[in-house]
Amino acid sequence: MSPRQRGRLGGYAEEVAAAMRRRRDVRRPRVRVRVDHGEARVLAEGSPEADRLLALAREMLDEPEETLDA
Amino acid sequence: MLTRMAATAHDLALRYLLELSADIRGALLMDRGGDLVASAGLLPPEELAETGRRIVREVSGLAPDGDQTVEVDVFAGRGALFVLAEDAHVMVCTTNRSVNPGLIFYDMHAVLRDIDRAAAAEERREASHGQREAAGSGA
Numbered sequence: 001m002s003p004r005q006r007g008r009l010g011g012y013a014e015e016v017a018a019a020m021r022r023r024r025d026v027r028r029p030r031v032r033v034r035v036d037h038g039e040a041r042v043l044a045e046g047s048p049e050a051d052r053l054l055a056l057a058r059e060m061l062d063e064p065e066e067t068l069d070a
Numbered sequence: 071m072l073t074r075m076a077a078t079a080h081d082l083a084l085r086y087l088l089e090l091s092a093d094i095r096g097a098l099l100m101d102r103g104g105d106l107v108a109s110a111g112l113l114p115p116e117e118l119a120e121t122g123r124r125i126v127r128e129v130s131g132l133a134p135d136g137d138q139t140v141e142v143d144v145f146a147g148r149g150a151l152f153v154l155a156e157d158a159h160v161m162v163c164t165t166n167r168s169v170n171p172g173l174i175f176y177d178m179h180a181v182l183r184d185i186d187r188a189a190a191a192e193e194r195r196e197a198s199h200g201q202r203e204a205a206g207s208g209a
Contacts, residue, residue, distance in 0.1 A: 027147070032171075034141040035133050049128065056125050057144035057151035060096075060164050062114050 029054055079188055080108035087161075087181045093169045094177070095149070098122050098162040099185075102130070102137075102155070113164065125162055129155045143171045154178045157186055 001009075031050040034040040043050035057063075084097045088111050096111030104123035114121075133140045133155065142153040145167060152163040152174050161178050 027167075029144070029146050031142065031144045033132050036138045036140075040141075049131065053125075053128055053142065053144050053151075054146060056121060056128065057146045057149075057164075059121055060113065060151055060162070061146055061149040063146055063148055 080185065081110060083181050083185050083188075084108050084110035086184075087163070087177060090177045090181070091165075091174065093165045094163045094174065095166070096164045098125075100126050100160045100162070102126065102158055102160060104160075107159070111164075122160075122162065125153055126155070126160045129153050129160060141175055143174075150174075152178065154182060156182050158189075159185065 030045075031043040031053045032040050033043060043053070080099050084099055087097050088094050094111065096113035097109065098106065098113065098118065099108045100106055100122045104126035106119040106122050109118060129140050129142060130136070132142065137157070138155075140153070140155040142151075144151040144153075148167065150165045150167055150169060150171075152165065152171065154161045154175060156179070159182055161182055163174060163178060165174060
């Protein structure tokens with residue numbers, strides 16, 4: 001395999017890895033809060049409020065229990 | 071204000087919300103005290119009132135002043151939960167994951183405004199009815 005082919009293969013692998021990372025980030029649970037039409041903030045992963053709200057969401061959505069940082 | 075409005079009007083409002091957005095699977099309406107006012111759509115029937123009360127408690131904790139408008143969206147593995155606390159009500163919706171949160175909140179705000187407007191109109195109607203009765207008995 002020529003260095004050029006190796007480079008192209010490496011490029012493809014990086015693209016696939018980046019796509020998988022993006023997909024994982026998009027599917028990661030998150031809790032976002034906005035008070036009084038202000039700036040929205042994402043609650044920290046593993047914070048008690050975020051975990052409680054996520055657990056409530058899972059109850060309503062009929063999903064198995066899991067925490068944000070799981 | 072809530073008790074002066076027929077319960078069916080709240081149910082109808084939630085059904086209208088489900089018609090507004092095909093992405094919304096189910097909806098709950100509570101007062102700020104956490105009491106369940108109405109529900110519609112696909113929701114787990116067990117302990118719905120208690121779950122609603124816990125959601126209101128959590129949202130109240132995020133707004134220390136009490137009567138502030140609070141929007142919360144929670145994206146879980148297979149779906150999303152949206153909570154909107156505004157004026158006298160707290161509305162909760164469940165959707166699939168592939169939704170635009172801004173659009174869901176837009177529909178929720180619209181329906182909550184309609185509910186508040188209907189309750190205010192009902193209150194005015196009852197007040198004018200009471201005044202007419204008082205004037206009639208005084209004559």
